[in-house]
Amino acid sequence: MNKTVTHSVPARGPADHEVRDQIVAAATEHFSRYGYEKTTVSDLAKAIGFSKAYIYKFFESKQAIGEMICANCLRQIEAEVRAAVDEADRPPEKLRRMFKAIVAASLRLFFQDRKLYEIAASAATGRWQAALAYEERIRKLLQDILQEGRQTGDFERKTPLDETVMAIYLVMRPYLNPLLLQHSFDYTDEAPAQLSGLVLRSLSP
Amino acid sequence: MNKTVTHSVPARGPADHEVRDQIVAAATEHFSRYGYEKTTVSDLAKAIGFSKAYIYKFFESKQAIGEMICANCLRQIEAEVRAAVDEADRPPEKLRRMFKAIVAASLRLFFQDRKLYEIAASAATGRWQAALAYEERIRKLLQDILQEGRQTGDFERKTPLDETVMAIYLVMRPYLNPLLLQHSFDYTDEAPAQLSGLVLRSLSP
Structure with a gap:
């Protein structure tokens, strides 16, 4: 019985599209303050509090x-x-x-x-x-x-x-x-x- | 008699409009090679072989x-x-x-x-x-x-x-x-x- 529950409600983080939306929202705010051209993915990662590698899991580039x-x-x-x-x-x-x-x-x-x-x-x-x-x-x-x-x-x-x-x-x-x-x-x-x-x-x- | 001749053909340099045309022609050539924004009146004077002061006699600015x-x-x-x-x-x-x-x-x-x-x-x-x-x-x-x-x-x-x-x-x-x-x-x-x-x-x- 326990097994069934574990399967139907697995412990999980936010869905991919939620993370993507979160990154986009934070990036929109960041770019609109500091500019798009001058900001690097590292700057963005620091500002959002994610690692650069984590951002690159969702977006291949700035x-x-x-x-x-x-x-x-x-x-x-x-x-x-x-x-x-x-x-x-x-x-x-x-x-x-x-x-x-x-x-x-x-x-x-x-x-x-x-x-x-x-x-x-x-x-x-x-x-x-x-x-x-x-x-x-x-x-x-x-x-x-x-x-x-x-x-x-x-x-x-x-x-x-x-x-x-x-x-x-x-x-x-x-x-x-x-x-x-x-x-x-x-x-x-x-x-x-x-x-x-x-x-x-x-x-x- | 001599006096009259001296008066009617005074010793003179090129007319103002000739000098202006000469500066404009040289500047057109210079700007088209080196760019307008980056060139100063000093650069231009050097390139044409005029003094900066002489150019300023004909044009108030670049x-x-x-x-x-x-x-x-x-x-x-x-x-x-x-x-x-x-x-x-x-x-x-x-x-x-x-x-x-x-x-x-x-x-x-x-x-x-x-x-x-x-x-x-x-x-x-x-x-x-x-x-x-x-x-x-x-x-x-x-x-x-x-x-x-x-x-x-x-x-x-x-x-x-x-x-x-x-x-x-x-x-x-x-x-x-x-x-x-x-x-x-x-x-x-x-x-x-x-x-x-x-x-x-x-x-x-």
Whole structure:
């Protein structure tokens, strides 16, 4: 009888994903105070109170931890953008809100904390998987809105869809990508309205 | 009689503008080899073979020399863009050529020589007068093409002209501004055609 209990409730430490989350949370805090580029895995281990070897059991490099932080950050931007888009009924208004939310969420997450910006910049410069996947999901969201607008008759259907998606993505890119966004602060107030106005004129049937 | 001759042909050195041009030419060469940021006016004086005091008679600072080099560089880009625009007859084609020429000329002048890029980047970051004036002239060229297209009936007239100019300028900006352009190399092949396509759809009457 005792044997059965021992088997079904084995003495165990936290699950792997819990440790990973713990490391990521501590690293996020540490990087946002001391910067990503300058911090080594040793510094991080010391700050968290883990051994370096223990951290390497869960992440193969500092970049792997940075990628996880970056992925979380981009997921949060994406969630805000999707929420803004979902609030609107018609495709033109969805597109307007998408522009507005991308600028607002990116500014807040990349620049409210200059140290986290560093991670986003490394992601964009180094073409990290998390950044590429995010760009792809944003393009997909854009494509969905365009397709819906073609079905409702709000948008023209002559231009190949791929071409429209790519061109509008290029218009949004300076506000999505932190490396570009840092040089666009002068325009972030007016750009969403002006660019979505231009894009909507280009889509009129 | 002799007196008159002495007066009309006084013994003189080179005119001020000649010395200025000579300093700018030598500085362009020097900066493009050794970089703008790292070079001091003393380094420059030594390299040219002038005294530092003599250079300061013509330019109040290193930035004043950099501004002159930058202005020359931007004038050259502008001349290429204007030449490309002038080759086309109709406003839509002018706009297409403007996009194409801006990307091509900016890439060539800012990036064929990474060291001169540094000056352009300082100009953009520091909002040098030469960079601001260039942006203003590009906006004016854009406005002239749009106005012409409104007159010929090629472009719509409902949207306020100012708004159209500003929105299209924002679309071009990532390819005009060297700080943005350096992060857009992946798109410089396709962007001119895709963005001018989108812009022309937005302008259709």
